[in-house]
Amino acid sequence: MKIVVCIKQVPDTTEIKIDPATGTLIRDGVPSIMNPDDKSGLEMALQLKDEKGAHVTVITMGPPQADLILREAYAMGVDRAIHLTDRKFAGADTLATSHALAGALRKIEFDLLITGRQAIDGDTAQVGPQIAEHLDLPQVSYLEDLKFDGDKTFTMKRHIEDGYQMLEVEAPCVVTVLSSANTPRYMNVGGIVDSYQKEVEVWGFNEIEVDEKDLGLKGSPTSVYKAFARGLKPAGELYEVGTDEAVGIIIKKLKEKFILN
Amino acid sequence: MNFSLTKEQELFQQMIKDFAEKEVKPLAAEVDDLERFPAETVEKMAKIGIMGIPIPKQYGGAGGSNVMYSMAVEELSAVCATTGVIVSAHTSLCAAPILEFGTEEQKQKFLPKLASGEWIGAFGLTEPNAGTDAAGQQTIAVEDGDNYIISGSKIFITNAGFAHVYVILAMTDKSQGTRGISAFIIEKDTPGFSIGKKEKKMGIRGSATCELIFENCVVPKENLLGKLNKGFGIAMKTLDGGRIGIAAQALGIAQGAIDETVKYVKERKQFGRAISAFQNTQFQLADMNTKTEASRMLVRKAAYKKDAKLPYSVDAAMAKLYAAETAMEVTNKAVQLHGGYGYTREYPVERMMRDAKITEIYEGTSEVQKMVISANMLK
Numbered sequence: 001m002k003i004v005v006c007i008k009q010v011p012d013t014t015e016i017k018i019d020p021a022t023g024t025l026i027r028d029g030v031p032s033i034m035n036p037d038d039k040s041g042l043e044m045a046l047q048l049k050d051e052k053g054a055h056v057t058v059i060t061m062g063p064p065q066a067d068l069i070l071r072e073a074y075a076m077g078v079d080r081a082i083h084l085t086d087r088k089f090a091g092a093d094t095l096a097t098s099h100a101l102a103g104a105l106r107k108i109e110f111d112l113l114i115t116g117r118q119a120i121d122g123d124t125a126q127v128g129p130q131i132a133e134h135l136d137l138p139q140v141s142y143l144e145d146l147k148f149d150g151d152k153t154f155t156m157k158r159h160i161e162d163g164y165q166m167l168e169v170e171a172p173c174v175v176t177v178l179s180s181a182n183t184p185r186y187m188n189v190g191g192i193v194d195s196y197q198k199e200v201e202v203w204g205f206n207e208i209e210v211d212e213k214d215l216g217l218k219g220s221p222t223s224v225y226k227a228f229a230r231g232l233k234p235a236g237e238l239y240e241v242g243t244d245e246a247v248g249i250i251i252k253k254l255k256e257k258f259i260l261n
Numbered sequence: 262m263n264f265s266l267t268k269e270q271e272l273f274q275q276m277i278k279d280f281a282e283k284e285v286k287p288l289a290a291e292v293d294d295l296e297r298f299p300a301e302t303v304e305k306m307a308k309i310g311i312m313g314i315p316i317p318k319q320y321g322g323a324g325g326s327n328v329m330y331s332m333a334v335e336e337l338s339a340v341c342a343t344t345g346v347i348v349s350a351h352t353s354l355c356a357a358p359i360l361e362f363g364t365e366e367q368k369q370k371f372l373p374k375l376a377s378g379e380w381i382g383a384f385g386l387t388e389p390n391a392g393t394d395a396a397g398q399q400t401i402a403v404e405d406g407d408n409y410i411i412s413g414s415k416i417f418i419t420n421a422g423f424a425h426v427y428v429i430l431a432m433t434d435k436s437q438g439t440r441g442i443s444a445f446i447i448e449k450d451t452p453g454f455s456i457g458k459k460e461k462k463m464g465i466r467g468s469a470t471c472e473l474i475f476e477n478c479v480v481p482k483e484n485l486l487g488k489l490n491k492g493f494g495i496a497m498k499t500l501d502g503g504r505i506g507i508a509a510q511a512l513g514i515a516q517g518a519i520d521e522t523v524k525y526v527k528e529r530k531q532f533g534r535a536i537s538a539f540q541n542t543q544f545q546l547a548d549m550n551t552k553t554e555a556s557r558m559l560v561r562k563a564a565y566k567k568d569a570k571l572p573y574s575v576d577a578a579m580a581k582l583y584a585a586e587t588a589m590e591v592t593n594k595a596v597q598l599h600g601g602y603g604y605t606r607e608y609p610v611e612r613m614m615r616d617a618k619i620t621e622i623y624e625g626t627s628e629v630q631k632m633v634i635s636a637n638m639l640k
């Protein structure tokens with residue numbers, strides 16, 4: 001089986017700040033990491049490799065520094081790494097990003113394409129489904145678990161709002177994976193030693209199959225109208241009272257806000 | 262001249278810090294309190310290659326450098342010095358001499374299982390009456406056909422009981438003094454070999470420290486490590502390498518204490534402000550950090566020289582001497598800056614101060630390091 005995993009390098013946003021003047025992310029001094037959902041998806045691929053044998057490729061689109069997550073993926077055990085980077089890709093929104101990735105994926109044979117559910121910097125959860133549309137493949141989003149029957153059928157457990165959905169899907173297909181699906185393995189020490197000896201294939205526009213007008217700034221219909229930091233809310237009101245009184249207070253407050261009448 | 266880590270080393274540091282934080286730190290207090298060997302941590306370390314970092318790939322190791330190995334012991338010790346010494350004794354005192362002095366058959370037999378962590382390693386030099394004066398070995402090995410018969414005992418042996426492979430020293434020719442000592446590789450189940458009393462210790466309490474007892478222990482001749490009567494040199498060279506590991510352990514303990522202290526002084530308020538606002542606190546922290554960083558430079562330099570196959574014995578001695586004394590001083594200050602809370606087991610600096618002391622004692626006391634350093638100056 002051949003698996004491709006889309007991985008994205010993101011700033012570790014747990015403590016990221018937004019510049020109030022420009023409305024853009026302050027990236028200085030924030031470490032870059034492999035997007036958590038993608039790492040979980042990568043773990044899913046590596047588990048399939050461990051159990052059934054599979055060839056795992058990772059692909060990322062990003063600036064030269066994104067090389068780091070590809071080395072990390074090598075150290076975790078992938079077989080091939082592709083770095084999409086070209087000036088023509090710059091300024092891409094989710095649509096243009098998915099076009100570029102789909103363009104590269106047309107050049108790679110696979111049975112299963114895994115993406116993260118969403119990237120912790122953009123948080124749109126659009127890229128995976130968009131790729132599936134461009135490639136006209138079945139897609140299953142919000143995956144918690146996936147099993148392979150060894151032939152061509154996957155059994156999938158999909159997280160939905162108030163429960164789970166079980167699906168059977170035939171290869172080839174696209175899935176988007178939640179970070180809660182797997183605990184990613186640590187990089188292996190021997191793998192780290194080898195990671196920089198291995199080749200990362202660098203692909204530009206000429207290596208992929210895509211219409212140039214779909215790429216970069218030109219191919220990005222999104223325009224950011226305004227970005228702003230969420231203001232700090234004042235501390236809430238605290239009542240130390242018994243249950244009955246508390247219920248009374250809550251109902252009164254909800255009525256004040258016209259949520260109850 | 263270059264003080265930066267390579268990209269591989271940066272990636273490695275990212276991994277090992279993450280591993281130490283998530284897998285090792287949560288157990289540190291319990292392992293100390295219960296004097297419990299953290300076998301489950303060893304298993305996890307084994308799985309990702311930490312038990313064989315500087316062992317070449319051809320023998321099942323990670324093929325990493327000594328710099329990487331020292332970084333591993335540092336980061337593990339920063340959260341749990343017990344875990345640091347388990348890795349250090351296993352790697353530097355058992356796998357390393359087999360790699361350096363073993364025959365091809367010995368390497369094939371022992372290294373893959375040591376490097377994969379399936380087997381843990383230990384090293385037995387010290388005896389009740391042969392500590393700093395290691396030449397005073399009383400354990401003897403007598404040739405008997407295809408075997409050596411070993412009788413005697415060792416004391417204070419790290420990883421004893423949990424290890425499968427023991428590199429030990431014994432007298433093969435009493436009349437020759439240091440030129441009559443040989444090294445042997447002994448497996449756990451060898452007839453006549455048993456583990457004696459376990460020590461109750463001040464620090465590194467999760468690491469097992471026991472007696473080794475040899476009662477007419479029959480060791481096949483193919484387990485002689487290196488040449489007959491060349492064991493003393495093997496032991497000294499092994500300790501040169503081991504000192505990088507212990508220096509890294511001391512460095513880690515110091516760094517761990519600093520990390521805890523920086524966090525604490527920002528939170529603790531007295532006289533209406535954080536105690537970090539007092540100049541005394543700031544100056545103590547500055548001293549702690551400067552000495553720890555200096556230790557790091559010495560440790561990395563010694564490891565680098567070993568990797569570059571340059572003589573590193575004096576560098577390792579300096580690194581161990583300085584890092585150990587720094588660990589003692591820094592942990593002492595860390596407890597002081599924590600006040601009464603630092604004296605309790607509620608905070609990890611209490612353990613760190615107890616753990617630090619051993620780094621001034623084992624693998625050659627600080628006095629021994631000074632002998633090594635000055636002997637080289639005066640020769």
Ligand SMILES: Cc1cc2nc3c(=O)[nH]c(=O)nc-3n(C[C@H](O)[C@H](O)[C@H](O)COP(=O)(O)OP(=O)(O)OC[C@H]3O[C@@H](n4cnc5c(N)ncnc54)[C@H](O)[C@@H]3O)c2cc1C
Nearest residue numbers: 006061091093094097115116118119122123124125126127
């Ligand atoms: C409103 C908005 C405006 C933006 N404007 C710009 C802009 O003007 N210029 C600009 O440079 N960027 C811009 N971006 C960022 C850009 O859209 C993202 O880098 C990229 O499209 C991924 O989108 P996302 O982070 O929402 O990913 P999601 O759709 O949340 O990601 C889902 C999954 O898709 C995969 N994936 C996503 N991106 C990549 C990638 N690069 N390589 C490999 N796999 C990937 C991963 O598996 C990921 O988990 C904008 C983003 C938003 C939300």
Ligand SMILES: Cc1cc2nc3c(=O)[nH]c(=O)nc-3n(C[C@H](O)[C@H](O)[C@H](O)COP(=O)(O)OP(=O)(O)OC[C@H]3O[C@@H](n4cnc5c(N)ncnc54)[C@H](O)[C@@H]3O)c2cc1C
Nearest residue numbers: 384385386387392393417418419470622623624625626628
């Ligand atoms: C927890 C622990 C783990 C250990 N692990 C191992 C192990 O795995 N394998 C192993 O072989 N050993 C191990 N040891 C033994 C350790 O290496 C010795 O304890 C150490 O070398 C000191 O020897 P000693 O205890 O006999 O002290 P002594 O040699 O009796 O020293 C007592 C004091 O006298 C000083 N001194 C001695 N001679 C001189 C001199 N000529 N000039 C100046 N000062 C001198 C010493 O520096 C020290 O301060 C371990 C010890 C401990 C406590």
